[in-house]
Amino acid sequence: MTQMSAANSTVNPASFTSYRLLRVIIARSLVLLFAGIALTAYLQYPREATPRASFQGDLVRIQEAMAQLKPNEPKYAFLQVQKAQLTGNFADFYQANQLLEAFPDDRELILLRAKIALSMHDVTRGGKLFDQLSHYPNDTRTEDLAIDIALQQGQYHQAVETLTLRLQRDLQWSDLARYAYLAHKFGDSAAADQYYVRAQELLSAKQIKDYAWLELQRGIIDLENGQHPEALAHFELANRAYPGHWLIEEHLAETHALLNQPQKAIALYEGVIQQSDNPMYFFALGDLLEATKPTRANGLFSAAEEHFQQRYSRYPMAAAGHMMDIWIEEQQKNPTAERRTRLLQLSEMNLVHRPNADSLIQRINVLILEGDVEAAKQLTVSLLATPWRTAEVAELADKFGLDLPGQLSMQLPAEIVTNQQL
Amino acid sequence: MLELEGNDLFNYNPQNPELGWTVKEDLPAGPYEWKGTRYKKDANGNYRFVYDGRDAQAGRNINTVGFEIPLAFISKEPATDRIVRMWGGSYVRKASSLVKAHAPSAVGSAWLGVKNMFTKELEFNNRDSDYNQVDHDGVPFSDAALSMRYDSHVGVANLKYLREFTTRFAHLGWGFGPSVSALGLPTCFDHSNSPVSVHKTYTLATQAFPRVKNCFFQKLNMPDNSWNTSGKAIPLRYTFEVFLPNLTAVDMDTNGTWPFGRRPEDQVATRFLATFLDMKQNCGATACNVETLNEPALWESAPIEPKTVPNPRFNDKAFLPEFPYLAEPWPEHTTYPKE
Incomplete structure (x- = not known):
């Protein structure tokens, strides 16, 4: 102790004070430096420019253009199609189709009718309209319809072959996006994402809506692969690029719900159901509110059923196809005789008219619910013969002890993907 | 250059003289193989030009950017370096350039912020990667x-x-x-x-x-x-x-x-x-x-119809003799006639 005191007594008090002061100065300087960097970084964080286009802006533009025209003019019908494509409402599509039918000999408008029919899963009607256009085999838009019909009929190899040829001939972002969609469904999500990014790079500043749609597709890949935070990032980016679109907002809502952020999901769904007549969103919102606001939830379930009936009366295939997954899930939790009958009837109708992998999966799930294991297994064998390799396909193969065949290669030539084309 | 005998796709048809001008027909189903052996001749033994010298863009305005650059600006020895080689290109801004980078995590956001400190914000965005080339030209036509x-x-x-x-x-x-x-x-x-x-x-x-x-x-x-x-x-x-x-x-x-x-x-x-x-x-x-x-004199004496030069000889409006050397614009139309 004495020795220590003796040692301490040798330190110059002035030096010691200076040393401490120096330490304080260095420490505070470092804190200030880091705070400065953090503040500058915050201030420099990329700020979003005012979006060039928005859902509401585009809707108003279309409505204003329609107001300048008479309903019996072909351009009015064309604008109504644009409006329907924006809102996604079946009533708008139905009205558009009625307006288009007034011009039975106009090739351009027949093409639009065919597109509407196919987007509403009506392959029979779409096929008939396609036949009317088959005199124009050199029109790439007729080829678009052929690809769409092949996809809805489950003729995937044919569709992929045509798409590949088209991509080699003339790289278009829409073809690349279709190819990417198939690549993901065929089990190669990484390639799909790469193709979507490449498609985005092909878009000009005037195509910001299409850019947002592609960003949405990238998010859907992550969502379907269970990568919810990554999906959310894509959906938020899409929403910033093209704000206010119900399709983006409903995906945001779905993801927030999956991330256990129900309040954010509820707020978004509340906005979505003001814009869309899709019963799925009424149902999803009802589901989120069922525990806390059962009366409101029941009202939403009723509204969902009402919207389904309205949509079914106009486009039964699309109406049924969209709702089937929800009903299958509901039937597993809370079976009812009415829903059982509906599922059996609609899944069969869907498969007959649109025999692709989606319809097969829905029918198999309905048959499993029904306890008809043998029929479900037989259809699963058919499903495995397609190149569809989603998680559901793997689950079904596993369930029935069937081997999961390998993936169809969806790798495109490097010059297409890496912007090294001539 | 000359019409082919038996080419029914686009040989001049007196019954449909406006085909390709105001009349557009769909390409019939193939095959498109030509099985003739010679150029088409009319009763007078004249060939027929595929071209007729008409100016398809007459009366329309073409967007043009004109520059006049002193040679001394681009050459150290303008008195002796007398050849200027050039090319042109047109570009459109990519949609992706309008969407700011986005990081889903706090760490990612901080990194983007730091990165952005060293990115100069430009009044005119001249980052090549933000544009897609639409077209280019080195030597015209060639x-x-x-x-x-x-x-x-x-x-x-x-x-x-x-x-x-x-x-x-x-x-x-x-x-x-x-x-x-x-x-x-x-x-x-x-x-x-x-x-x-x-x-x-x-x-x-x-x-x-x-x-x-x-x-x-x-x-x-x-x-x-x-x-x-x-x-x-x-x-x-x-x-x-x-x-x-x-x-x-x-x-x-x-x-x-x-x-x-x-x-x-x-x-x-x-x-x-x-x-x-x-x-x-x-x-x-x-x-x-x-x-x-x-x-024109060459074609007057040549065995060909019509007796016109193959392409328009002059611009539809005279070019100015001084900068910007372009022709004065035509009045704008909301729609253009087909001919």
Whole structure:
């Protein structure tokens, strides 16, 4: 102790004070430096420019253009199609189709009718309209319809072959996006994402809506692969690029719900159901509110059923196809005789008219619910013969002890993907 | 260049004279194979031009950006470095450039912030990666005809495409050469006296080269000496110098007319066609030159209908003699008539 005191007594008090002061100065300087960097970084964080286009802006533009025209003019019908494509409402599509039918000999408008029919899963009607256009085999838009019909009929190899040829001939972002969609469904999500990014790079500043749609597709890949935070990032980016679109907002809502952020999901769904007549969103919102606001939830379930009936009366295939997954899930939790009958009837109708992998999966799930294991297994064998390799396909193969065949290669030539084309 | 006998797809049809102008028909289902053996002749023994010299863009305005740059701005020795080589391109801003980078995590956001501290915000975004090229041009017409508009073919280092140029020029020669001969004009292309155009492609340049060599290495005659405004001893250009390199080379000691540059009023399509003429021989009374096919007198005496030059001879409105050297715009229309 004495020795220590003796040692301490040798330190110059002035030096010691200076040393401490120096330490304080260095420490505070470092804190200030880091705070400065953090503040500058915050201030420099990329700020979003005012979006060039928005859902509401585009809707108003279309409505204003329609107001300048008479309903019996072909351009009015064309604008109504644009409006329907924006809102996604079946009533708008139905009205558009009625307006288009007034011009039975106009090739351009027949093409639009065919597109509407196919987007509403009506392959029979779409096929008939396609036949009317088959005199124009050199029109790439007729080829678009052929690809769409092949996809809805489950003729995937044919569709992929045509798409590949088209991509080699003339790289278009829409073809690349279709190819990417198939690549993901065929089990190669990484390639799909790469193709979507490449498609985005092909878009000009005037195509910001299409850019947002592609960003949405990238998010859907992550969502379907269970990568919810990554999906959310894509959906938020899409929403910033093209704000206010119900399709983006409903995906945001779905993801927030999956991330256990129900309040954010509820707020978004509340906005979505003001814009869309899709019963799925009424149902999803009802589901989120069922525990806390059962009366409101029941009202939403009723509204969902009402919207389904309205949509079914106009486009039964699309109406049924969209709702089937929800009903299958509901039937597993809370079976009812009415829903059982509906599922059996609609899944069969869907498969007959649109025999692709989606319809097969829905029918198999309905048959499993029904306890008809043998029929479900037989259809699963058919499903495995397609190149569809989603998680559901793997689950079904596993369930029935069937081997999961390998993936169809969806790798495109490097010059297409890496912007090294001539 | 000349209509083919039996080509029902787009030969002139007196019953449907507006086909291709105000009348558009769908391409009928194939096959599209042509089985004829000669050019079409009318009752008077005249061939018929596929072209009629009409200006399809007459009365329309074309967006143009004009620059006038002193030579001293781009050359250290403007008195002696008298050749300026140039090319042009048009670009559109990418959608992706409008969407700011987004990081889903706090760490990612902080990194983006730090990264952005060192990114200069520009008044005019000149980051190449933010644009997609729409079109480009090195040498007008040659860029389309020989370089096939490939992005990779623009610029200085295009000697590596010499094999392609040779096979492509021969391919074009089999189209134009026999037409030129049928009209009684001398051609530099060796088509072995073929009576009609032949669709022929080559894999080996060694097979194509003997047919094109006279064209490649002939001097392109000018109609007179007005192009040489300096009076200096400037040699005539060889054909191969037009497309090697794929840049428009403006000789500042000339008036800049093609192939010594490109003046707005130059009918480059017709002049490029003239590279298939044999410039060592006469076309009529005078030596063939780059303007031969643009001379109405030639066609007056040729066995052909209509007796017009193949392409419009003049702009639909006179170019200004001073900067910006463009024609005054036409009044804007909300819609344009089809003819």
